[in-house]
Amino acid sequence: MSFNNLDTLYRQVIMDHYKKPRNKGVLEDGNLTIDMNNPTCGDRIRLTMKVEDQKVVDAKFEGEGCSISMSSASMMTQAIKGKDIETAVKLSKTFSEMIQGNEYDDTLDLGDIEALQGVSKFPARIKCATLAWKAMEKGLKE
Amino acid sequence: MNPYEIRKLFPILDQEVNDQPLVYLDSAATSQKPSAVIQSIEDYYRGYNSNVHRGVHTLGTKATDAYEGAREKVRKFINASAMEEIIFTRGTTTSLNIVAKSYGGAHLSEGDEIVISYMEHHSNIIPWQQIAKQTGAVLKYVPLQPDGTISIDDVKATITNATKIVSIMHVSNVMGVINPVKEIAAIAHQYGAIMVVDGAQSTPHLKVDVQDLDCDFFAFSGHKMVGPTGIGVLYGKKELLEKMEPVEFGGEMIDFVGLYESTWKELPWKFEGGTPIIAGAIGLGAAIDFLSEIGLDNIEAHEHHLAAYALERMAEIDGLTIYGPLDPMKRAGVITFNVADVHPHDLATVLDMDGIAIRAGHHCAQPLMKWLDVSATARASFYLYNTEEDIDKLVKGLVKTKEYFSNVL
Numbered sequence: 001m002s003f004n005n006l007d008t009l010y011r012q013v014i015m016d017h018y019k020k021p022r023n024k025g026v027l028e029d030g031n032l033t034i035d036m037n038n039p040t041c042g043d044r045i046r047l048t049m050k051v052e053d054q055k056v057v058d059a060k061f062e063g064e065g066c067s068i069s070m071s072s073a074s075m076m077t078q079a080i081k082g083k084d085i086e087t088a089v090k091l092s093k094t095f096s097e098m099i100q101g102n103e104y105d106d107t108l109d110l111g112d113i114e115a116l117q118g119v120s121k122f123p124a125r126i127k128c129a130t131l132a133w134k135a136m137e138k139g140l141k142e
Numbered sequence: 143m144n145p146y147e148i149r150k151l152f153p154i155l156d157q158e159v160n161d162q163p164l165v166y167l168d169s170a171a172t173s174q175k176p177s178a179v180i181q182s183i184e185d186y187y188r189g190y191n192s193n194v195h196r197g198v199h200t201l202g203t204k205a206t207d208a209y210e211g212a213r214e215k216v217r218k219f220i221n222a223s224a225m226e227e228i229i230f231t232r233g234t235t236t237s238l239n240i241v242a243k244s245y246g247g248a249h250l251s252e253g254d255e256i257v258i259s260y261m262e263h264h265s266n267i268i269p270w271q272q273i274a275k276q277t278g279a280v281l282k283y284v285p286l287q288p289d290g291t292i293s294i295d296d297v298k299a300t301i302t303n304a305t306k307i308v309s310i311m312h313v314s315n316v317m318g319v320i321n322p323v324k325e326i327a328a329i330a331h332q333y334g335a336i337m338v339v340d341g342a343q344s345t346p347h348l349k350v351d352v353q354d355l356d357c358d359f360f361a362f363s364g365h366k367m368v369g370p371t372g373i374g375v376l377y378g379k380k381e382l383l384e385k386m387e388p389v390e391f392g393g394e395m396i397d398f399v400g401l402y403e404s405t406w407k408e409l410p411w412k413f414e415g416g417t418p419i420i421a422g423a424i425g426l427g428a429a430i431d432f433l434s435e436i437g438l439d440n441i442e443a444h445e446h447h448l449a450a451y452a453l454e455r456m457a458e459i460d461g462l463t464i465y466g467p468l469d470p471m472k473r474a475g476v477i478t479f480n481v482a483d484v485h486p487h488d489l490a491t492v493l494d495m496d497g498i499a500i501r502a503g504h505h506c507a508q509p510l511m512k513w514l515d516v517s518a519t520a521r522a523s524f525y526l527y528n529t530e531e532d533i534d535k536l537v538k539g540l541v542k543t544k545e546y547f548s549n550v551l
Contacts, residue, residue, distance in 0.1 A: 012550070
């Protein structure tokens with residue numbers, strides 16, 4: 001088994017987020033709730049956000065899914081907390097480019113998220129990684 | 143029957159995936175195709191591609207003979223009493239939709255009942271949900287036993303005098319359970335209901351005799367039985383089909399066309415509007431020849447053997463849960479399972495690195511997933527070209543996957 005290939009997917013930081021998800025749960029004082037699922041595989045996420053003055057004050061998620069979808073959700077909530085809507089959406093676009101293996105704006109500090117870059121080499125798993133981000137974009141558009 | 147000899151007839155199996163020899167364990171999703179089937183489609187397109195049932199030219203006659211010849215092969219394969227009872231469709235989903243729309247639409251009214259089960263594939267749920275909404279009929283579910291089987295007592299308790307349609311899958315695409323559809327049909331008939339059988343997972347793997355089952359409708363797909371995608375069959379009893387209205391209208395299915403009224407062709411063509419799936423039907427005919435030559439009894443015995451072997455080998459793995467009955471005689475070659483602490487998608491990705499193709503997800507059976515109380519599962523499914531060696535590789539891969547995740551987690 002080519003474990004080397006797998007190691008580019010299952011990076012330590014990803015497994016850390018999977019095992020110890022940040023911002024897990026439901027935001028009691030949130031003002032945006034987005035439910036999204038991946039109908040082809042059964043993954044689902046409920047994202048709650050508190051948005052005030054064009055700024056994501058807080059975000060939490062709960063759901064069921066594989067290591068990639070759940071770690072991506074954990075990293076996403078971590079990344080958008082405290083950011084204004086415009087930056088959060090820009091982050092999502094950058095993430096989307098990165099995950100598809102396209103050129104992306106590397107001036108933005110992606111932090112842990114960069115670990116998900118390896119997903120681009122596993123086309124069948126790209127949808128796992130983008131679920132939480134799609135939920136976030138959908139919520140912020142409302 | 144020697145699966146190693148049979149493998150050689152499937153060109154796709156002779157390849158490496160991620161630098162490893164391909165181990166294809168996803169035949170319940172779609173089966174691979176032997177050269178004979180691929181060749182039959184190529185022969186049609188290269189040699190006698192033409193539209194059917196029209197024109198007098200030679201190629202048209204050849205194409206019509208091949209298309210109608212395929213229908214006769216299907217009739218014989220499932221032991222229908224007449225070719226009028228064999229309708230070519232796009233697949234099981236289309237076949238079930240025709241029954242729901244045409245038969246259900248004409249015979250259901252408010253308070254009538256449609257009975258299905260918790261293990262059904264979405265294609266045997268949603269057409270009934272839709273027609274129930276349109277007609278005011280009630281959709282009822284036969285519950286499952288703890289081992290995932292259907293008990294006749296539960297069937298008797300669910301079907302009532304108000305039941306008009308009972309529709310049950312012959313073999314579960316998730317748990318591999320073989321359902322007692324013949325007994326269920328007899329109960330349905332006692333109450334004056336008709337019996338519909340979703341045969342997508344049974345027709346490829348065991349001998350189907352629609353007259354023996356005494357079902358009123360039987361639906362299946364070509365692509366799960368070494369045939370091409372895009373072709374399927376709806377079998378229906380002639381006396382029912384004769385009274386039913388077509389669901390698609392247009393060319394090919396008409397008799398006389400007036401400005402405001404038209405009449406339909408006789409059976410089975412009134413249900414085959416538009417240019418039919420000619421290459422698909424010919425490919426399905428070739429698939430039936432292929433399976434018949436090997437013998438469905440041999441295929442069924444081989445799969446029982448593989449299921450028994452896999453159940454035994456997989457039981458060795460700590461933390462592995464198998465869904466459905468553990469008695470191999472109660473199931474076809476489908477094994478759905480989960481490995482503790484490893485999500486099925488992650489499992490499927492790691493196995494794929496080893497060249498092993500399995501399915502991960504909800505298998506188009508969300509109500510069953512809910513009943514099993516899981517969001518997703520992994521599934522390995524076997525067919526005539528699989529060997530004990532394939533199962534050994536799967537087991538080895540599962541053990542390695544467990545080790546890999548216990549290290550990275």
